Amino acid sequence: NAGVTQTPKFQVLKTGQSMTLQCAQDMNHNSMYWYRQDPGMGLRLIYYSASEGTTDKGEVPNGYNVSRLNKREFSLRLESAAPSQTSVYFCASRTGTSGIYEQYFGPGTRLTVT
Amino acid sequence: QKEVEQNSGPLSVPEGAIASLNCTYSDRGSQSFFWYRQYSGKSPELIMFIYSNGDKEDGRFTAQLNKASQYVSLLIRDSQPSDSATYLCAVNRAGGGNKLTFGTGTQLKVEL
Numbered sequence: 001n002a003g004v005t006q007t008p009k010f011q012v013l014k015t016g017q018s019m020t021l022q023c024a025q026d027m028n029h030n031s032m033y034w035y036r037q038d039p040g041m042g043l044r045l046i047y048y049s050a051s052e053g054t055t056d057k058g059e060v061p062n063g064y065n066v067s068r069l070n071k072r073e074f075s076l077r078l079e080s081a082a083p084s085q086t087s088v089y090f091c092a093s094r095t096g097t098s099g100i101y102e103q104y105f106g107p108g109t110r111l112t113v114t
Numbered sequence: 115q116k117e118v119e120q121n122s123g124p125l126s127v128p129e130g131a132i133a134s135l136n137c138t139y140s141d142r143g144s145q146s147f148f149w150y151r152q153y154s155g156k157s158p159e160l161i162m163f164i165y166s167n168g169d170k171e172d173g174r175f176t177a178q179l180n181k182a183s184q185y186v187s188l189l190i191r192d193s194q195p196s197d198s199a200t201y202l203c204a205v206n207r208a209g210g211g212n213k214l215t216f217g218t219g220t221q222l223k224v225e226l
Contacts, residue, residue, distance in 0.1 A: 040218060042217060044216075048213065058213070101146045102163055103214060105158045
């Protein structure tokens, strides 16, 4: 039982390049989330998927797109990377049961955009 | 006013002492409260959650919730150097649906 996995662990992009961050969970959770974490800013929600087939914007969605590929997988795409997107990206999942809000995090992807 | 506020620290305590970490929140209708521990370079790890007013104990950790005063705290008894980390407070706000709002975290240093 690996929990939440993310690939890649590290990535360096040039401005304007695109890439997709992958996330998968094996806990049969319904809800999945993408966050970014920057020094002094805490964790900020980019997008989330309450259940398979649905996605919604979070606090900082600009410059990102997401796909809930199936119940296990939730990907985050940067279409044209910018230096402001240099950050650590975390994926998280939650069971989705009403009244239970605990989220469990993957190991993160450290992205640098030059 | 930030939705979830924490003192950034660092909070330094000697080994064996009680560490007290505090968090205040602005939305009076918030329902669920979480403490995550994050070691440097690692991902957040859930260590406690509390839904009702009062205290909840789990090993050396105690979460305390006071909804009237809108604060939640985490006490770590018998602090160990391995407890040195950043502690994130998270809140499920009323009307927040499935989302959590995180504070920026308090850095704890446990000194020998």
